[in-house]
Amino acid sequence: MKTLDFGKQLIKIRKARGLTQTDVAEKCNITTRTIQRIESGAVKPRSSTIKIISETLGVDFFETENQNSKLKSHTFLWYIKDLFNFKTNAMKKISILSTSILILTFICINIFSIDAQSKTPKKEQETVLKRQDKNPKKEQNTKLEIQDKKVDYTKDFDEYKIEGNYVFVTKNNKHGLVTLDGKIIVPCIYDKFVFEGRFIIPFKNHKRGLINLDGKVIVPCEYDRFEIEGGFIVTLNGNKQGLMNLDGETIIPCIYDRFEVEQSFVFTLKNNKRGLMNLDGETIIPCEYHGFEIEGSFVFVSKYNKYGLMNLDGKTIIPCEYDKFKVDNNFVFVSKYNKHGLMNLDGKVIIPCEYDTMKIEGAFAIVTKNGKTKNIQI
Known part of the structure; x- marks a missing residue:
C-alpha cells in the first residue's frame, strides 16, 4: 500500500484551502507530527484517521481517488471499498473475504502498533501535565471542574x-x-x-x-428608584424619599420630600419644613423649621422669619422669637422689635432685649435707651 498517494492528496487539498499542517492537526484533534508523517509517507494512516480527516475537511477521499485510476490500483483502501461492493464479481469477492479479513486484521494490528508509537497525543499529554505537574490556582481548578x-x-x-x-x-x-x-x-x-x-x-x-x-x-x-451613596441607599417611592443601610434595614421611611446625608446627620424636608435626624433614624429636630444651619455644636433655626438656637441633642436654647441674632465668642446678640439684648450660650438672659443700641467693650456692654447711655458689666 502506497500511503504516499494519500499524503499527496491531503497536501493538495490542504494547500488549496490555504491551511497549514498545524491548522489541519488542530481541526482533526491530532498532532501536527502525525500530519507531517502522513504527508511524507513515513506512516500509514489508519482508516479511522482517514475518516476523521475526511469528515473534518469535508472531502470524500474515496471519490477523489476514484477519479484517478492509477492511484486506485495502488491504494489498499480502495481495494477494501471495492471488495465490499457486491454489485460486481460477488462470488469471487465472497470467496476471498474470509482470508482478506484475517490478513486485514493482522495488518491493522501492526499499523495500530506502529501508529501508536509514532503518534504523540500532544494535547492529551498537555492536559495531563496541566492537571498533574502544575499547581494551578483555585480559580483555575474550579473552572476546570x-x-x-x-x-x-x-x-x-x-x-x-x-x-x-x-x-x-x-x-x-x-x-x-x-x-x-x-x-x-x-x-x-x-x-x-x-x-x-x-x-x-x-x-x-x-x-x-x-x-x-x-x-x-x-x-x-x-x-421606583434608589441610589447607593457610600454605605447607604436613598430610596424613592413616588415623590417621597427614605434611607436604608446596605443590610436592607430601613433607617428613614419614604415619607420625606427630600433629604441630604452630611457626615453623621440627615437633613430632612417635609411639607416645606426642615428637620434633622441621625444615621440611626432618630429625630434630633422635627420637621418644623423653615431653615437651619449647623455651626459647631449648635443649630441656628428659623420659623416664620424668627430665629432661635438649639444644640445637636435637639434641646432648645433660645426659642424662635427673635428677629435676628449673632453669636460672638460666648455671647448671643439678640434683636426683637428693633430692641437689642444679650444672652449666653446656655440661653440665660444677661441683658434684656430693651435697648436701642448696644456694643461690647472689654467686660462692659455700652447700651442706650431713650437717649440715655450706660455701662453694664457682663
Missing part, C-alpha cells in the same frame, strides 16, 4: 448567555442569574436586572430592588 461537568443550561432555561463568571438565564420571559456550575443566584422571576458595582438591581412590575452577588435580597422590588 465546571467545564468537566458540562452544565446543560438549556435543560432548565429557555435562553442563556455566559458573561465572565456568571450566566444570564431566561425562562418564560423572566430573567435570572446562575453561576457557571448552575447554582441559582437570582431566580427567573424578574422582568430584567442590571449590575451596579457589587450589587444586582432587579426590576419587577416597574419597581426595582437590590440583591447582592450571593443572591441575598437587600431591598425588595418595591421602590
Whole structure:
C-alpha cells in the first residue's frame, strides 16, 4: 500500500484551502507530527484517521481517488471499498473475504502498533501535565471542574448567555442569574436586572430592588428608584424619599420630600419644613423649621422669619422669637422689635432685649435707651 498517494492528496487539498499542517492537526484533534508523517509517507494512516480527516475537511477521499485510476490500483483502501461492493464479481469477492479479513486484521494490528508509537497525543499529554505537574490556582481548578461537568443550561432555561463568571438565564420571559456550575443566584422571576458595582438591581412590575452577588435580597422590588451613596441607599417611592443601610434595614421611611446625608446627620424636608435626624433614624429636630444651619455644636433655626438656637441633642436654647441674632465668642446678640439684648450660650438672659443700641467693650456692654447711655458689666 502506497500511503504516499494519500499524503499527496491531503497536501493538495490542504494547500488549496490555504491551511497549514498545524491548522489541519488542530481541526482533526491530532498532532501536527502525525500530519507531517502522513504527508511524507513515513506512516500509514489508519482508516479511522482517514475518516476523521475526511469528515473534518469535508472531502470524500474515496471519490477523489476514484477519479484517478492509477492511484486506485495502488491504494489498499480502495481495494477494501471495492471488495465490499457486491454489485460486481460477488462470488469471487465472497470467496476471498474470509482470508482478506484475517490478513486485514493482522495488518491493522501492526499499523495500530506502529501508529501508536509514532503518534504523540500532544494535547492529551498537555492536559495531563496541566492537571498533574502544575499547581494551578483555585480559580483555575474550579473552572476546570465546571467545564468537566458540562452544565446543560438549556435543560432548565429557555435562553442563556455566559458573561465572565456568571450566566444570564431566561425562562418564560423572566430573567435570572446562575453561576457557571448552575447554582441559582437570582431566580427567573424578574422582568430584567442590571449590575451596579457589587450589587444586582432587579426590576419587577416597574419597581426595582437590590440583591447582592450571593443572591441575598437587600431591598425588595418595591421602590421606583434608589441610589447607593457610600454605605447607604436613598430610596424613592413616588415623590417621597427614605434611607436604608446596605443590610436592607430601613433607617428613614419614604415619607420625606427630600433629604441630604452630611457626615453623621440627615437633613430632612417635609411639607416645606426642615428637620434633622441621625444615621440611626432618630429625630434630633422635627420637621418644623423653615431653615437651619449647623455651626459647631449648635443649630441656628428659623420659623416664620424668627430665629432661635438649639444644640445637636435637639434641646432648645433660645426659642424662635427673635428677629435676628449673632453669636460672638460666648455671647448671643439678640434683636426683637428693633430692641437689642444679650444672652449666653446656655440661653440665660444677661441683658434684656430693651435697648436701642448696644456694643461690647472689654467686660462692659455700652447700651442706650431713650437717649440715655450706660455701662453694664457682663
